[in-house]
């Protein structure tokens with residue numbers, strides 16, 4: 546929500562879209578390098594297999610939509626390139642800041658079950674863990 550001391554210029558349509566997507570309930574945001582303009586970390590086909598699996602499994606497990614029982618959700622974004630460009634597909638989970646390599650459906654199943662649901666990093670495929678700093682620390686530098 547925008548702060549109360551700064552008027553929001555967001556339209557009703559934008560706010561409705563935000564609500565429909567469950568944006569206020571995002572617990573984690575997953576970015577996957579897929580459908581690249583210049584496929585470097587893996588083939589475009591391999592990245593799309595991973596992307597389609599991620600979408601399908603989050604939906605099947607009901608993780609992509611907040612519910613009364615579980616008011617948080619996992620948001621997913623297809624990134625054209627995450628700039629790592631090797632050992633892909635590359636995936637990053639925020640706010641945890643966990644970067645994974647070689648993400649295929651089998652490994653995605655582990656990331657979904659162990660990390661997104663079980664809160665345990667899949668160490669074998671994580672190559673960096675760097676959570677983003679809290680907002681207070683970030684604004685001091687501005």
Ligand code: FES
Nearest residue numbers: 578586626627630
């Ligand atoms: S092409 Fe996948 S990270 Fe750059």
